[in-house]
Amino acid sequence: MDESRLLPRTVKVGGFDHVESVLIGGTYPVSVQTMWKDRLDPSDMEGPAGDATVARVEKLRALGCSLLRFAVPDIGAAEVLGVLASRTAMPIVADIHFDHEIALRCLDFPIAKIRINPGNIGTRSKVEAVVGKAADKGVPIRIGVNAGSLPQDLAKAVDSGKKTRAEALVETAEREVAVFDELSFSQVIVSMKASSIYDTIAANKLFSSRHDVPLHLGVTEAGPLIPGVVRNAVALHSLLAEGIGSTIRVSLSDSMEHEVIAGREILGAVSDSAGKGPSGRGVVLVSCPRCGRNGFDTHAFAERWRDRLYSLKKDATVAVMGCAVNGPGEARHADLGITGAGDKVLLFRHGKIVRTVAPKDADSAFEEELSKL
Ligand code: SF4
Structure with a gap:
């Protein structure tokens, strides 16, 4: 002390x-x-x-x-x-x-x-x-x-x-x-x-x-x-x-x-x-700032899911990324991530794409993957 x-x-x-x-x-x-x-x-x-x-x-x-x-x-x-x-x-x-x-x-x-x-x-x-x-x-x-x-x-x-x-x-x-x-x-x-x-x-x-x-x-x-x-x-x-x-x-x-x-x-x-891990912190939300490469409105998605994510009683890193070029790679550590890719939306875990859906299905797909965490 x-x-x-x-x-x-x-x-x-x-x-x-x-x-x-x-x-x-x-x-x-x-x-x-x-x-x-x-x-x-x-x-x-x-x-x-x-x-x-x-x-x-x-x-x-x-x-x-x-x-x-x-x-x-x-x-x-x-x-x-x-x-x-x-x-x-x-x-x-x-x-x-x-x-x-x-x-x-x-x-x-x-x-x-x-x-x-x-x-x-x-x-x-x-x-x-x-x-x-x-x-x-x-x-x-x-x-x-x-x-x-x-x-x-x-x-x-x-x-x-x-x-x-x-x-x-x-x-x-x-x-x-x-x-x-x-x-x-x-x-x-x-x-x-x-x-x-x-x-x-x-x-x-x-x-x-x-x-x-x-x-x-x-x-x-x-x-x-x-x-x-x-x-x-x-x-x-x-x-x-x-x-x-x-x-x-x-x-x-x-x-x-x-x-x-x-x-x-x-x-x-x-x-x-202090170099302590995220244990006990609940959900850590990472999201990209968005740039001209984006195929996904990270700002709106992060805002829409903010309260739901902060209310989860489990430790997890969730990434909301704008593009498939850099998104999954930049958020390799994320337990669950979502990113835009042309006219599709990709969901990924630890940098690996696990699901591809139409933008209209992004929220429901994200919800399903989130429930598996
Ligand atoms: S993830 Fe893609 S859209 Fe987001 S800042 Fe990086 S390059 Fe730009």
């Missing part, structure tokens, strides 16, 4: 009632999470709309999302989230600010984790009430520190140059953790998020050298899909490659599905860059 960090303690999320268990910290695999993008209204849980909401949650679970967080701005939102939590095995995280009554209400439901900061919950007795009920229910708590909402004294210290932003983030987290320590509540996870890659890396490195609290990593307000993935990948690789970080969220101004896939890809890239 890197001596500059402590092995994080293990925090159990879920694992009660019908809710799936996720172990965060220790040497457990780093989990991927995302956050629901809209307010959950009562109508979202009624009739066919309720079925559609549950189906979307299950889709995220199939894609590899281990925890799903919801903003809970009022008691009404807590009630709706309780209904959803009763209908899915996905561990649901309730994100609460300011009002401890909302946290207490969430804890009446099979909510797997709550996110609160003692610093904005108010009096000590309110914090104690939430922590006491969470302890009784076996529900862990995440402290979420954000560079945009530092305590006034620390924000001033940063502005005057007395502290770095990373030091202020860590000190803010330490103040919050101290409250839980005083209450002997150890099932805590910390996040320290900034939109700066440098601050994100520095804060998490400093905290992990001092504490064994598991870290939830992410660059916040990271932007739309491409800049957001790039910024998160750079920051998270730097930390995860050193063994820092137990769960991640790639925040994007984009869909939850993209956040989950980006998270999986970052974990895969960290593993790949």
